[in-house]
Amino acid sequence: MKISIISGSHRKVSQSEKVARFIQRTLEENAVCEEAWLFSLAANPLPLWDEGIWASDRDWEQRLAPISAELASSDAFVIISPEWHGQVPAGLKNFFLMWGKGELAHKPALIVTVSSADGGAYPVAELRMSSYKNNRLCYIPEQVIVRNVERVLNEDAAQNDTEADSYFRERIAYALNILKEYGAALGQVRASGAADLSVFKNGM
Numbered sequence: 376m377k378i379s380i381i382s383g384s385h386r387k388v389s390q391s392e393k394v395a396r397f398i399q400r401t402l403e404e405n406a407v408c409e410e411a412w413l414f415s416l417a418a419n420p421l422p423l424w425d426e427g428i429w430a431s432d433r434d435w436e437q438r439l440a441p442i443s444a445e446l447a448s449s450d451a452f453v454i455i456s457p458e459w460h461g462q463v464p465a466g467l468k469n470f471f472l473m474w475g476k477g478e479l480a481h482k483p484a485l486i487v488t489v490s491s492a493d494g495g496a497y498p499v500a501e502l503r504m505s506s507y508k509n510n511r512l513c514y515i516p517e518q519v520i521v522r523n524v525e526r527v528l529n530e531d532a533a534q535n536d537t538e539a540d541s542y543f544r545e546r547i548a549y550a551l552n553i554l555k556e557y558g559a560a561l562g563q564v565r566a567s568g569a570a571d572l573s574v575f576k577n578g579m
C-alpha cells in the first residue's frame with residue numbers, strides 16, 4: 376500500500392506542511408502502509424493550468440511526469456487544505472486540474488483541513504463539492520479538521536496544548552486506519568473493470 380499526502384498551502388513555511396509531515400511520520404511509524412509520499416505545494420511548484428497540458432507541451436510533460444507517476448502508483452491519498460479566506464487555496468484547486476488520466480481515479484482520499492483558529496469547515500465543504508469530478512477521487516466520509524493548529528502536533532511538546540494534541544494524534548491515527556481499509560477495498564473496484572475511464576472520459 377502506498378499513500379500519498381498532498382499539502383495544499385502555498386506558503387514556504389506552513390502549518391499544513393507541519394501536519395503533512397506529522398501524517399507521513401504516523402503512516403510510517405504505525406506501519407499503515409509500505410510507502411508514504413509527500414508532495415507540497417509550498418512556493419507553487421506547479422504553474423497555473425494552461426492549454427499546453429492538452430497539447431502535450433514538452434515543459435508541461437517534464438514537469439508533470441514524475442508527479443503523475445507517484446500519484447498513479449498510489450492506492451490512497453491524504454488531501455491537506457488550510458482555510459484561506461474561507462476557501463481552499465487556489466494552488467490546490469489548480470493541482471486538481473492536472474490529473475485527468477486516471478492517476479487519482481476511484482482511489483480513496485482523507486480530507487484534513489487546517490485552521491489557526493476555529494475555522495476549517497469551509498474547505499471540507501468545498502473539496503467535497505468541487506475537486507473530484509473529472510479526476511474521480513473518492514473522498515471517504517471521515518475527515519479531520521485541525522483547529523488551533525499552532526498548539527497541536529508540534530515536535531516540541533512544550534508548544535502543545537496537551538489535551539488537544541493527544542485528541543488530534545488519536546483522531547488522525549484512527550482516520551488513517553480507515554483510509555487504509557478503503558485503499559484495499561477500492562482496489563477491487565478498479566480491478567473489476569467497471570470503472571473503465573475510456574467509456575466516459577469525464578465525470579458528469
Ligand SMILES: Cc1cc2nc3c(=O)[nH]c(=O)nc-3n(C[C@H](O)[C@H](O)[C@H](O)COP(=O)(O)O)c2cc1C
Pocket residue numbers: 384385386388389390391392457458459460461462489490491492493494495524
Ligand atoms: C491568505 C490567508 C487567509 C486566511 N484565511 C483564514 C480563514 O478564512 N479562516 C481561518 O480559519 N484561517 C485563515 N487563515 C489562517 C490559517 O488558518 C493559518 O495560516 C493556518 O496556519 C493554516 O494555513 P497554512 O497551512 O498556510 O499555515 C488564513 C491564512 C492566510 C495566509
